[in-house]
Amino acid sequence: MNYSESLAYLYSRLPVFHRIGAKALKPGLANIERLSAALGNPHQLFRSIHVAGTNGKGSTSHMLASIYQSAGYRVGLYTSPHLKSFTERIRLNGTPIAEADVAEFVTTYQSLIEAVEPSFFEVTVAMAFDYFARQQVDLAVIEVGLGGRLDSTNIITPELSVITNISFDHQDVLGDTLPQIAGEKAGIIKPGVPVVISETQAETKSVFQTVADQQQARITFADQVYTVVDDGLVDGVRQVRVTSVTGQADAFVLDLTGPYQVRNLPGVLGTVDQLQTQWPVGRDAVAAGLAAVVKQTGLQGRFQRLNERPIVLADTAHNQAGIQAVLTAVDSIPHRTVHLVIGMVADKDRSAVLRLLPSSARYYFCQAQTPRSLPADVLQREAAELGLAGEAFIDVNEALDAAIRTATTDDLILITGSNYIIAELTDKI
Template sequence: MNYSESLAYLYSRLPVFHRIGAKALKPGLANTERLCAALGNPHQKFRSIHVAGTNGKGSTSHMLASIYQSAGYRVGLYTSPHLKSFTERIRLNGNPIAEADVADFVTEHQSLIEAVEPSFFEVTVAMAFDYFAKQQVDLAVIEVGLGGRLDSTNIITPRLSVITNISYDHQDVLGDTLPQIAGEKAGIIKSGVPVVISETQSETVPVFREVADRNHASITFADQVYTVRDEGMRDGYRRVEVTDVNQQTQVYTLDLTGPYQMQNLPGVLASVEKLQTQWPVSRDAVAAGLAAVVTQTGLQGRFQRLHDQPVVLADTAHNQAGIQSVLAAVQSMPHRVLHLVIGMVADKERSHVLQMLPTAARYYFCQAHTPRSLSAEDLRTEAAELGLIGEAFSDVNEALEAAQQNATREDLILITGSNYIIAELTNTIRDPS
C-alpha cells in the first residue's frame, strides 16, 4: 500500500473518533498493549513526558518539544487530532513522519491490525511509539488523546506527568463534574513519577493530591511556583514577565500569542525545571524554544493571525472554557465590530457555549465536512433563540469570505468552535506535508 491507500484502509476499517465521536472509543488499554507487545514494546525503549488536560495540552506539548529541540535534543512529539495531514500527529524535531513510513507501517502490520481490531487512535499511538523507538529519540512528548486513565497513550511510564487544567468537555465519557473529570485525567499519574499541575483549581486539588499521594508521586502546582505577567504584544510576539518563588524574574517572548498561554506557561517552566537533572536545558534554550514554537513544531490554529485589516484570527477552541478564554482575548483587542465564524460538532453540549457568545457580534454559522459536524442551519436556529443573529453557510471558507466582504478594516474576524472547522480553512492554514 502507498500512503493514500494505507490511510484509506485505516479510515475504512477502523472506528475513527473525529468521524463518529465516542462510539469510536474502545475502553481499556488492552488493544494498545497487544499492538505494542507484537511490535516489541517500543514504548519501553524511549523516555517520555506525558501531557493531559482539558485545554492547553496541545500548546503545552508543543512548547515543551520546542524547548528541548532548542536545547539540542532529538525530540519526538505525538499529538492529536491533526488539522491538515495525518503526518502532523507524529513528529521528530518538528518534522512530520514521512508518508512512506506511515505506508510501510500499515502494510507491514496489516495482519496484526486485523487480528487486534483496534480503533484508529490505538493504531496511531502504536505507530508513533514504534517510530520514536526506531528513531532513538532522546525524549518524546506524548499528548493524551481523551481523558487519561483509559487513553491509549497511558501504557507509557513517563519521566514526568503534566496536567494542564480541568474544565467541562466530553462529559459523556469523562463525567459531569470537575472532580470526576480530574479523576480521569489523574489516571496518568504513575507510581513514583512526579506530576506537574499547571493551574490550581479548588475543586480538583484534592483529587490530584489524593492520587499523587497514593502513587508516592511528588506533585507541583506550577502557578504557585511561577507568576506570569502579560506585557502585551511587541513585534508580533507576546511578551511576558515570569517571577519564580525566589523572586527571580525572566522575560520571554512567545510566538504563541494567545493570552490564555499565560495559564500554560507555568506548567511548561515547572516541567523543564523538574527534569533538569535528566535533560539539562539552559535559560537561553528555554527562551529560544518559547519564541519559536510555531516554526519548530508546526503548531497551528492557536490564536493564529491569518490576515490584517481586518484582523482575522483562527483558534481551535471548542468547549466552554476554551472559547471563553478566546473571547476574552478578542475583547481586549481594539476593533469596531466582531464577526464570528463558528461551527460546532453535534455530539457535544452546546448551550453553555452559545450563552456566553456576545449578541453584538455578527455571526456566520458553518459546518465541517464530517459526520460529527452540526449542520450550520441547526446551529443558526439554536443561536437565534439566544439573540445571536447571522447566516448559515455549508462551508467555513464561504463563511469567511462573507465575513471579509462585510467587515471594515477596523473590524475583527474570529474563526472558532471546532478543530474540524479550522482544519478546513484553505490558503490560510498550512499543510505540513
Template structure:
C-alpha cells in the same frame, strides 16, 4: 500499499473518533498493549513526558517539544487531532513523519491490525511509539487523546506526568463533575513519577493530591511556583514577566499570541525545572524556543493570524473554558465590528458554550465535512435562542469569503468552535 491507500485503509476499516465520536472509543488499554507487544514494546524504549488536561495540552506539548528540540535533544512529538494531514500527529524534531513511513507501517502490520481490530487512535499511538523507538528519540512529548486513565497513550511510564487544567468537556465519557473529570485525567499519574498540575482549582486539588499520595508521586502545582504577569503583545510577541521564588523576574516572549498561553507558561516552566537534572536546558534556550514554537514544531490554529486588514484569526477553542479564555484575548484587540465564523460538533453540550459568545458580534454559522458536525441550520437556531444572530453557510471557506466581502479594514474576523472547522480553512 502507497500512502493514500494506507490512509484510506485506516479511515475506512477502523472506527475514527473525529467521524463518529465516542462510538470509536474502545475502552481499556488491552488493544494498545497487544499492538505494542507485537511491535516489541517500543513504548518502553524511549523517555517521555505525558501531557493531559482539558485545555492547553496541545499547546503545552508543542512548547515543551520546542524547548527540548532547541536545546539539542532528539525530540518526538505525538498530538491529536491533526488539522491538515495525518502526518502532523507524529513529529521528529518538528518534522512530520514521512508518508512512506506511514504506508510501510500499515502495509507491514496489516494482518496484526486485522487480528486485534483496534481503533484508529490505537493504531496511530502504536505507530508513533514504533517510530519514536526506531528513531531513538531522547525524549518524546506525548499528548493524551481524551481523558487519561483509559486513553491509549497511557501505556507509557513517563519521566513526568503533566495535567494542565480541568473544565467541562466530553462529559458523556469523562463524567459531568469536575472531580470526576479530574479523576479520569489523574489516571496518567504513575508510581514515584513527578506530576505537575497547571492550575490549582478548589474542586480538583484534593483529587490530584490523593492520587499522588497513594502512588508516592511528587506533586507540584505550577501556578504556586511561577507568577506570570501579562505585558500584552509587544513587537509581535505575547510578552510576560515571570517571577519564581527568590529569582529575579525575567521577561519571556511567546510567538503564540493568545493570552491564555500564559496559563500554560507556568506549567511548562515547572515541568522543565522538575526535569532539569534528567533533561538539562539553559534559560536562554527556553526563551528562544518559546519565541519560535510555530516554526520549530509546526503548531497551527492557536490564535493564528491568517491575514490583516481586516484581521482574520483562527483558533481551535471548542469548549466553554477554551472560548472564555479566547475572548479574554479578543477583548484586548482594537476592532470596529467583530465577525465570528463558527462551526461546532453535534455530540457536545452547547448551551454553556453559546452563552459565552458575545451577542454584539455578527455571526456566520457553518459546518465541517464530518459526520460529527452540527448542521449549520441547527446551530443557527440554537444560537438565535440566546440572541446570537447570523446567516448559515455550507462550509468555513464560503463563510470567510462572505465575511471578508462585508468587513471593513478595521473589523476583526474570528474563526473558531471546532478543530474540524479550522482544519478546512484553505489558507491556514
C-alpha cells in the same frame, strides 16, 4: 499500500473518533498492549513526558518540544487530532513522519491490525511509539488523546506527567463534574513519577493531591511556584515576565500569542526545571524555544492571525472554557465590530458555548465536512433562540469569504468552534 491507500484503509477499517465521536472509543488498554507487545514494546525503549488536560495540553506539548529541540535534543512529539495531514500527529524535531513510513507501518502490520481490531487512535499511538523507538529519540512529548486513565497513550511510564487545565468537555465519557473529569486525567499519574499541575483549581486540587499521595508521586502546583505577568502584544508576539518563589526572574517572548498561553507557561517551566537532571536546559534554550514554537513544531490554529486589516484570527477552541478564553483574548484587541465564523460538532454542549457569545457580533454559522459536524442551519436556529443572528453556510471558506466582504478594515473576524472547522480553511492554515 502507498500512503493514500494506507490512510483509506485505516479510515474505512477502523472506528475513528473525529468522525463518529465516542462510539469510536474502545475502553481499556488491552488493544494498545497487544499492539505494543507485537511490536516489541517500543514505548519502553524511549523516555517521555506525558501531558493531559482539558485545554492547553496541545500548546503545552508543543512548547515543551520546542524548548528541548532548542536545547539540542532529538525530540519526538505525538499530538492529536491533526489539522491538515495525518502526518502532523507524529513529529521528530518538528518534522512530520514521512508518508512512506506511514505506508510501511500499515502495510507491515495489516494482519496484526485486523487480528486486534483496534480503534484508529490506538493504531496511531502504536505507530508513533514504534517510530520514536526506531528513531532513537532523546525524549518524546506525548499528548493524551482523551481523558487519561484509559487513554491509549497511558501505557507509557514517563519521566514526568503534566496536567494542564480541567474544564467541562466530553462529559459523556469523562463525567459530569470537574472532580470526576480530574479523576480521569489523574489516571496518568504513575507510582513514583513526579507530576506538575499547571493550574490550581479549587474543585480539582484535592483530587490530584489524593492520587499523587496514593502513588507516592511528588506533586507540584506550578502556578504556586511561578508568577507570570502578561505585558501584552509587542510587534506581534506576547511579552511575559516570570518570577519564581526562588527569586529567579525571566522575561520571555511567546510566538503563541493568545493571552491564555500565560496559564500554560507555569506548567511548562515547572516541567523543564524538574527535569534538569535528565535533560539539562539553559535559560537561553527556554527563551528560544518559547519564541519559536510555531516555526519549530508546526503548531497552528492557536489564536493564529491570518490577516491584519481586517484582523482575522483562527482558534481551535471548542468547549466552554476554551471559547471563553478566546473571547477574552479578542476583547484585548482594539476593533470595531466582531464577525464570528463558527461551527461545532453535534456531541458538544452547544448551549453552554452559545450563551457565552456576544449579541453584538455578526454571525456566520458553518459546518465541517465530517459526520460529527452539526448542520449549520441547526446551529443558526439554536443561536437565534438566544438572540444571535446570522447566516448559515455549508462550508467555512464560504462563511469566511462572506465575513471578509462584510467587514471593514477596523473590524475583527474570529473563526472558531471546532478543530475540524479550522482544518478546512483552504490555503489559509
